[in-house]
Amino acid sequence: xSERLENLGAEVARVQDETLGDDRRRASVRKRLxxxxxxxxxxxxxxxxxxxxxxxxxxxxxxxxxxSWPSAxxxxxxxxxxxxxxxxxxxxxxxxxxQVLRVRFSDDSWIRLxxxxxxxxxxxxxxxASVMLEDGEATVYVRHRKETRWSVQAGPFLVRxxxxxxxxxxxxxxxxFELEVFKGKVEARGPKIEERIVRGGETMHVTLRPDPAPKxxxxxxxxxxxxxxxxxxxxxxxGHAPSEDAEFYRPPSPPPPVATATELPEPSHAEALTxxxxxxxxxxxxxxxxxxxxxxxxTSPALAPASATRPTWEELFSExxxxxxxxxxxxxxxxxxxxxxxxxxxxxxxxxxxxTGDARAGYIYSAVRSRFPGTVEAANAAFILARMDFHTGRxxxxxxxxxxxxRERPDGRxxxxxxxxLVEAYQRTGDESRARIAAERYLERYPKGPHAELxxxxxx
Amino acid sequence: xxxxxxxxxxxxxxxxxxxxxxxxxxxxxxxxSLVSGDPDGRAAFYDTYGSYVERLLVRVLGPDPEIEDLxxxxxxxxxxxxxxLRDPARLKGWLTRMTVFVARGTIRRRRRHRWLVxxxxxxxxxxxxxxxxxxxxxxxxRVYGVLRALRPNHRIAFSLRYIEGMTLxxxxxxxxxxxxxxxxxxxxxxxxxxxxxERSDYALYETLLETPRWRPHHE
Numbered sequence: 001x002s003e004r005l006e007n008l009g010a011e012v013a014r015v016q017d018e019t020l021g022d023d024r025r026r027a028s029v030r031k032r033l034x035x036x037x038x039x040x041x042x043x044x045x046x047x048x049x050x051x052x053x054x055x056x057x058x059x060x061x062x063x064x065x066x067x068s069w070p071s072a073x074x075x076x077x078x079x080x081x082x083x084x085x086x087x088x089x090x091x092x093x094x095x096x097x098x099q100v101l102r103v104r105f106s107d108d109s110w111i112r113l114x115x116x117x118x119x120x121x122x123x124x125x126x127x128x129a130s131v132m133l134e135d136g137e138a139t140v141y142v143r144h145r146k147e148t149r150w151s152v153q154a155g156p157f158l159v160r161x162x163x164x165x166x167x168x169x170x171x172x173x174x175x176x177f178e179l180e181v182f183k184g185k186v187e188a189r190g191p192k193i194e195e196r197i198v199r200g201g202e203t204m205h206v207t208l209r210p211d212p213a214p215k216x217x218x219x220x221x222x223x224x225x226x227x228x229x230x231x232x233x234x235x236x237x238x239g240h241a242p243s244e245d246a247e248f249y250r251p252p253s254p255p256p257p258v259a260t261a262t263e264l265p266e267p268s269h270a271e272a273l274t275x276x277x278x279x280x281x282x283x284x285x286x287x288x289x290x291x292x293x294x295x296x297x298x299t300s301p302a303l304a305p306a307s308a309t310r311p312t313w314e315e316l317f318s319e320x321x322x323x324x325x326x327x328x329x330x331x332x333x334x335x336x337x338x339x340x341x342x343x344x345x346x347x348x349x350x351x352x353x354x355x356t357g358d359a360r361a362g363y364i365y366s367a368v369r370s371r372f373p374g375t376v377e378a379a380n381a382a383f384i385l386a387r388m389d390f391h392t393g394r395x396x397x398x399x400x401x402x403x404x405x406x407r408e409r410p411d412g413r414x415x416x417x418x419x420x421x422l423v424e425a426y427q428r429t430g431d432e433s434r435a436r437i438a439a440e441r442y443l444e445r446y447p448k449g450p451h452a453e454l455x456x457x458x459x460x
Numbered sequence: 461x462x463x464x465x466x467x468x469x470x471x472x473x474x475x476x477x478x479x480x481x482x483x484x485x486x487x488x489x490x491x492x493s494l495v496s497g498d499p500d501g502r503a504a505f506y507d508t509y510g511s512y513v514e515r516l517l518v519r520v521l522g523p524d525p526e527i528e529d530l531x532x533x534x535x536x537x538x539x540x541x542x543x544x545l546r547d548p549a550r551l552k553g554w555l556t557r558m559t560v561f562v563a564r565g566t567i568r569r570r571r572r573h574r575w576l577v578x579x580x581x582x583x584x585x586x587x588x589x590x591x592x593x594x595x596x597x598x599x600x601x602r603v604y605g606v607l608r609a610l611r612p613n614h615r616i617a618f619s620l621r622y623i624e625g626m627t628l629x630x631x632x633x634x635x636x637x638x639x640x641x642x643x644x645x646x647x648x649x650x651x652x653x654x655x656x657x658e659r660s661d662y663a664l665y666e667t668l669l670e671t672p673r674w675r676p677h678h679e
Binding site: 002009015017019 | 499502503506507510511514515518519527528531532535536596597598599600603618619621622623624625650653658659668
């Protein structure tokens with residue numbers, strides 16, 4: 001995370017440096033200093049009476065608070081998206097198939113359900129809530145307070161929380177449970193796991209079926225495809241809908257023992273990939289982990305400690321070492337990771353590739369789109385591909401990816417930025433008619449947004 | 461408390477590294493001219509370090525209408541206390557600490573008064589170049605919106621380390637604290653920044669977590 005903060009800081013500095021090129025402020029100070037002036041500019045008159053007015057207001061507010069102070073705290077309430085506050089339990093909460101759903105609680109905790117997920121709040125107390133995740137996936141943030149007591153039940157698994165952020169999933173169809181803790185720790189219990197503490201950076205995956213399917217079973221292509229060498233790639237416009245993307249990759253001949261290859265979209269940045277087809281392991285069943293070294297605490301396959309020998313991609317991903325994965329793993333292992341890792345890991349891998357200048361970044365994001373179509377992660381990958389194209393001057397391609405993102409996630413968290421960048425992309429490519437349409441759409445939704453001025457200039 | 465009434469760091473007994481960038485400057489001659497009140501020395505002092513001090517103030521305070529006044533204040537105080545600088549070679553480090561001290565004082569003053577005023581003095585339109593893209597202006601406002609909510613030491617640590625890009629020893633020296641203390645501040649600032657962003661600017665938070673910057677890292 002430090003590196004991400006450094007990157008953010010460097011970007012802020014870059015923007016500030018543009019302003020610092022203007023020396024009028026320095027010139028003014030120089031003049032004052034050399035004139036021997038030791039005084040500040042006179043304050044605006046209204047500033048001098050602000051404190052007194054503010055103090056009076058604060059006193060009035062304090063009186064109002066004392067008069068209305070409740071005698072005892074009531075139970076936590078919640079809102080679904082921006083709806084009215086609900087204080088009753090057992091109301092069904094269902095996310096539509098194409099949109100994330102946010103549930104905000106009055107203790108500042110929140111839950112985000114992925115599209116198609118179903119849940120309900122089974123209990124509301126003064127110190128927390130109990131939520132039942134019936135099916136799907138939720139990211140959960142619980143605001144820590146002294147007496148916080150929260151729990152999330154996912155199928156037959158129970159996760160107790162006192163203040164943390166984690167992701168939990170339960171698939172009723174595949175009977176699989178997944179838990180990833182981002183921060184803090186939680187206590188999980190359920191079939192096969194007894195009672196287990198899971199800490200920040202750790203993940204847990206349990207399948208109750210006798211023959212567990214590969215994770216995530218409903219998303220992986222069957223069987224894992226082998227990407228074609230660059231010469232065989234077909235470049236297509238990224239604007240195609242996901243279902244049309246199935247024909248882009250052609251596996252090299254002869255294919256390994258794989259009945260069919262699921263063909264996948266060509267990334268718009270198919271740069272510097274390995275010239276020879278990588279060798280993918282033949283086994284299609286999930287590989288069994290080697291027996292972990294004896295540990296003081298009980299372990300499970302999903303929480304096996306890092307091997308003393310060369311790390312596997314699973315181990316590196318579980319430790320958040322995506323940059324290291326790109327650096328130390330063989331191209332074949334990276335390839336396997338791309339086609340077997342989960343969507344969040346792939347986004348992290350793509351981000352690591354971009355940070356290190358690894359040319360596989362575009363390929364990784366394209367794989368996210370292909371493997372997890374219709375998901376938030378796939379939409380985000382489209383947005384990132386737009387950014388990459390935008391920077392390299394491929395504005396038409398950037399515009400197509402931005403349109404894709406906005407079509408898939410019209411209310412997504414990058415929607416405003418995407419809509420603004422779209423205006424910019426069309427304007428800079430000279431596509432006036434599309435620029436006008438994008439500008440009108442932008443101003444309708446974001447009349448005071450950062451790109452509003454640009455949009456208005458396009459419409460003049 | 462004015463800068464002049466402050467503690468012994470003004471005595472310039474810094475243990476910090478010499479600044480290699482202005483090693484060619486004749487610090488001794490410059491300091492002597494300042495002590496003697498030479499107007500040419502004053503001009504040379506400002507011309508040498510004015511843009512640096514301005515940049516530091518902008519890094520810590522962000523888009524702020526008081527930058528001009530604070531820039532002036534730093535140099536007024538520096539000129540008033542130049543006699544306390546024992547080692548002219550440490551001039552830039554000494555001036556850096558003074559700048560950070562002035563910035564911190566401003567932050568603390570505003571925090572004390574924040575609950576008393578209607579209009580937060582810092583919430584004014586971002587002062588960016590007209591050619592700055594809208595997204596960049598938006599980024600500045602959002603980052604400093606989060607930073608304003610942090611404790612002064614956390615905000616200083618974040619700004620010096622991540623925005624100005626100082627090394628840990630440089631930033632500790634600039635803050636006038638030990639390296640161990642600065643590392644504690646920085647760790648606190650990381651956690652506080654992320655927590656605050658997650659609560660008050662979720663889009664910024666997720667941008668930090670999941671996407672790279674708009675520009676590639678390596679060019």
